[in-house]
Amino acid sequence: MRRSVVSGLPVFWAEAPGPFAAGLLFRVGRADETATHGGITHLVEHLALPAGRLDGIDSGGGVSSSATWFWAAGDRAAALDLLRATTESVSALPARVETEREILLADAEGRGDGAAQIAAALRFGPAGHGLVGYPELGLRWLGLAEASAWARARFTSGNVALWMTAEPPADLGLALPPGERRPVPEPRPLPELSLPCVFPHGRPGGVAVSLLMERSSAGSMVAAVAAERARERIRNDRGLTYAVDLSWEPLTGNVASVVLACDCRQGSERAVERVLRGLLEELAEQGPSEAELERERERAERERHMSDASGLDGLLFSAASDELFRRELLQPSELLAEATAVSPGAAAAALEAGLRGALLLTSDERWRPDGGWSLYPPYSEEALPGRSFRPVGARVRAARKPEARMVAGDDGVSYVSPSGSPVTIRFADCVALERWPDRLRVLIGRDAGRLVVDPADWQDGDGLVAWIDEHVPAERTVPMNDPVERRAAELRTELVGDLARELELATAHLEFGEAPLEALGATLSNESGVLVVTARRLVFTAGGRLLVAVPLHALTSVQQRGGRWAAGRTLVVRTEEAALAFRDTAPRPRIDAFVGALQSACDGDGSKL
Numbered sequence: 001m002r003r004s005v006v007s008g009l010p011v012f013w014a015e016a017p018g019p020f021a022a023g024l025l026f027r028v029g030r031a032d033e034t035a036t037h038g039g040i041t042h043l044v045e046h047l048a049l050p051a052g053r054l055d056g057i058d059s060g061g062g063v064s065s066s067a068t069w070f071w072a073a074g075d076r077a078a079a080l081d082l083l084r085a086t087t088e089s090v091s092a093l094p095a096r097v098e099t100e101r102e103i104l105l106a107d108a109e110g111r112g113d114g115a116a117q118i119a120a121a122l123r124f125g126p127a128g129h130g131l132v133g134y135p136e137l138g139l140r141w142l143g144l145a146e147a148s149a150w151a152r153a154r155f156t157s158g159n160v161a162l163w164m165t166a167e168p169p170a171d172l173g174l175a176l177p178p179g180e181r182r183p184v185p186e187p188r189p190l191p192e193l194s195l196p197c198v199f200p201h202g203r204p205g206g207v208a209v210s211l212l213m214e215r216s217s218a219g220s221m222v223a224a225v226a227a228e229r230a231r232e233r234i235r236n237d238r239g240l241t242y243a244v245d246l247s248w249e250p251l252t253g254n255v256a257s258v259v260l261a262c263d264c265r266q267g268s269e270r271a272v273e274r275v276l277r278g279l280l281e282e283l284a285e286q287g288p289s290e291a292e293l294e295r296e297r298e299r300a301e302r303e304r305h306m307s308d309a310s311g312l313d314g315l316l317f318s319a320a321s322d323e324l325f326r327r328e329l330l331q332p333s334e335l336l337a338e339a340t341a342v343s344p345g346a347a348a349a350a351l352e353a354g355l356r357g358a359l360l361l362t363s364d365e366r367w368r369p370d371g372g373w374s375l376y377p378p379y380s381e382e383a384l385p386g387r388s389f390r391p392v393g394a395r396v397r398a399a400r401k402p403e404a405r406m407v408a409g410d411d412g413v414s415y416v417s418p419s420g421s422p423v424t425i426r427f428a429d430c431v432a433l434e435r436w437p438d439r440l441r442v443l444i445g446r447d448a449g450r451l452v453v454d455p456a457d458w459q460d461g462d463g464l465v466a467w468i469d470e471h472v473p474a475e476r477t478v479p480m481n482d483p484v485e486r487r488a489a490e491l492r493t494e495l496v497g498d499l500a501r502e503l504e505l506a507t508a509h510l511e512f513g514e515a516p517l518e519a520l521g522a523t524l525s526n527e528s529g530v531l532v533v534t535a536r537r538l539v540f541t542a543g544g545r546l547l548v549a550v551p552l553h554a555l556t557s558v559q560q561r562g563g564r565w566a567a568g569r570t571l572v573v574r575t576e577e578a579a580l581a582f583r584d585t586a587p588r589p590r591i592d593a594f595v596g597a598l599q600s601a602c603d604g605d606g607s608k609l
Helices: 040-048 076-091 097-110 115-124 128-133 144-154 217-237 269-286 290-307 312-324 332-340 344-355 461-471 482-492 497-509 588-605
Strands: 002-006 009-013 020-026 057-063 068-074 160-164 197-199 206-214 244-250 255-263 359-361 387-389 405-408 412-416 422-426 430-435 441-445 450-453 477-479 518-524 527-533 537-542 545-551 555-561 570-575 579-586
Touching: 009 312, 020 076, 020 312, 040 057, 040 068, 040 076, 040 097, 040 144, 057 076, 068 076, 076 144, 115 128, 115 206, 115 255, 115 359, 160 312, 206 217, 206 269, 206 344, 217 244, 217 255, 217 269, 217 290, 217 332, 217 344, 255 269, 269 344, 269 359, 290 332, 290 344, 387 461, 405 461, 412 450, 422 441, 430 461, 441 461, 450 461, 482 497, 497 518, 497 527, 497 537, 518 537, 518 588, 527 579, 527 588, 555 588, 570 588, 579 588
Parallel strands: 009 160, 197 359, 430 477
Antiparallel strands: 002 009, 020 068, 020 160, 057 068, 206 255, 206 359, 244 255, 387 405, 405 412, 412 422, 430 441, 441 450, 518 527, 518 579, 527 537, 537 545, 555 570, 570 579
8 A cells, every 4th residue: 555645635545456446535524513504514525426327437425523535436537537527516516405405304314323323412412523413404504605615615635635446647637625634623522421421311222332442453452352242242142132233433543433332122221231331341351362352363364465455445545534634554564563462451451441431322211320330411400590481281280299391591491390300501502593484493502402492382482482582693593494484484474363373383294395385274174274285295284283295196186166155165175085175265365376376386296187
């Protein structure tokens, strides 16, 4: 493996058999973003890659906590051309933001967070390396201007390294804006945590432990030994798990995130947690056996031979990554020598250092601190003073029957449970406020706290939401469905009273960008609510409950029936399976506009109505 400087850029390369492969690696990732701009790096990555498949090569890209990469494999000339085209796109991003936004939102909806992401969010909060565990809120509002500015600042010639499986050409011909190398954000756990600690409110059916470990052969080898012991004791001996997964992700040049995760049957979490914690503490105290270390050395030897042949891509990628992290480049033979020198004591010391900052995830509400492990702080230290809001429907109760309450003051908002435990988000510490069209608000605090405020749950809930909106700075507010919010606001001015509020509640059931074209009050059976037509569906809600959602292509006809009285008009909407009669439609002057919007939407959808 060699390092060359071509066109002023570092390139790591080696001759390898098989198809040519090459990649670009930039030192920018989720850890560089803010909570409100989350996903901006992912958006740039999608915009920079070609929209369609290219002949002769495979290609792709990705974003991690600390890096973004693009790769191509296949025909050498075509692969290099793709990398050149990618840098040209980075310098002048294409305007297909809305298309890529929809793709990324759909991907996020179908991709659940794993143990590593959840642990990162709990350890770091909504900043730095913790952002990998939070939604990409920026995808809700970011546009081409913001993405382009981010690309110019972060995807630069000084912030990139390349790798390829052949000697690079004399001139790479990459079009990147100038810029400097960006340092990797330091991993900074929340100061409120007393580590090691246990988070007992995880997802049922799994236990995981998260460690921050030094990037060394001793660290990686002892982590692998821990995973093997977990498989032996938790799966083979006890039959409590099907799979034990180990992830090792470099965060900086010196620190890696290590997560050991075990699935299990619901109800077995406590048993798995005790075995897992016990074997880790034992390994940190006594160290691995010589046989276990020898097995890992043999594995390193196999990987070295693979790197000399067909498995070179991963080694070159790692070398480019280390370049960006300002870490010394080691050849495969040097890595093997380092692994050979690891002693049981060195391995034990590496794990012991990691366990001092361990975070264990389980599902065991009865867990209590023991053996030096503390409880992840479940509540805030105090409730703020201010105006109290009582739940909707609450009546005067005896003092011995406390109820939940929401408190809004000048400094922030507190939710106080019936038991008196508070969850507080101070306005100064609110890193993001999710603003939904139905007036629901979600405050995200610097300390990983999250507070959901639904005005429908509280007496004078509108006043509570208005107070929050007034006190959280606009730059920290994220419109979660801005197209729907703006169009619903326009339509509400033409509706009155309860119907306007019903439309607002209906927006909770509309997808991102699914703006209501027209809305009409109606009654279906004995349910009075609002009928909404969008470019995708016909939707009917009552009291905020979704009762009808019919895709436009499923509609076959719509019939308007007159009545004697002003409120007597009925719309009969038919599908192949049913006929829905929406009666008492109002306001009457809007009926023709609604039917026209429905007809236009079906025409635009290619449906025959």
